[in-house]
Amino acid sequence: MIKSPLSYFSFNELLGVFSVDQWLLLGAFFLFALYVVMNLYTDIQYRKTSNIQHLFSLIVGLSYFSYTHQGSFLVLVIMLIGLVFGLILERMxxxxxxxxxxxxxxxxxxxxxxxxxxxLHALIFCTITYSFQLAFSWIAWVRKKGLVKAVAEQKEQLILLFTPGVSLGKEVIFENWPGAVNMCLGAIFTLLAGGLMM
Incomplete structure (x- = not known):
């Protein structure tokens, strides 16, 4: 009789390979990847994301952050950095x-x-994601307007961006580009940069 391949596999040995912290890291990374994939799907397919999904993932992320960085109030600064970058892109x-x-x-x-x-990691993530967003919007703008007109309008938009009380133009450069793609690319590059910095 031929033995099943599963009979050679010992679940207890697998559990002994990783520590509790490593299991939590794997679980957290899986939940983070699931959040990113679900947002990619809904943003690409329907051009919207779920508020419940953001809230649930934020609660789980804050819990894991609290576990890995006990007593750290830096999370408030990190959330503020993400909020500022997001609001800048909304204003543009x-x-x-x-x-x-x-x-x-x-x-x-x-x-x-x-x-x-x-x-630093929060700033790297936001800056990389912001750069992808600007690069994709710039390419779309040049394709829509032409290089000379796009440069002239970009100069005008930058002046308006830093002028208090003046609203920016309401022209939408592209409607169908999902922001989750930029976030995913920003996360991948940040995690790779984080691995290189450690």
Whole structure:
């Protein structure tokens, strides 16, 4: 009689391979990846994301952050950094409120995986994601307007951005680009950069 391949597998040995912290890290990374994939799907398919999903993931992310960085109030600064970057992109009409929520939630998750330099990791994530968003919007703008007109309008938009009380133009550069793609790319590059920095 031929033995099943599962008969050679010992679940107890597998449990002994990892510590509790490593199991929690794997579980947290799985939940974070699930959050990103679900947002990618809903943002690409329906151009919206779930508020309940953002809230649930934020609560779980804050719990894991609290476990990995006991007593750290830096999470408030990290959430503020994500909020500021998201609001800047909203003001520039290249992003939606759902993207701002994702900025906040993913900033918490990204920094919970870091051992040190938490604010630096949050800034790296937001800057990389912001750069992807601007690059994609710039490409769409040049394709829509042409290079010369796009540069002239970009100069005008930058002046308006830093002028208090003046609203930016309401022209939407692209309606169908999902912000979750930028967040996913930003998270991947930040996690890779975090691995290189440690």
């Amino acid at each position: 009409n290249t992003s939606s409120p759902g993207d701002t929520k994702m900025f906040v939630v993913m900033s918490v998750w990204i920094t919970s995986f870091a051992q040190e330099n938490l604010i």
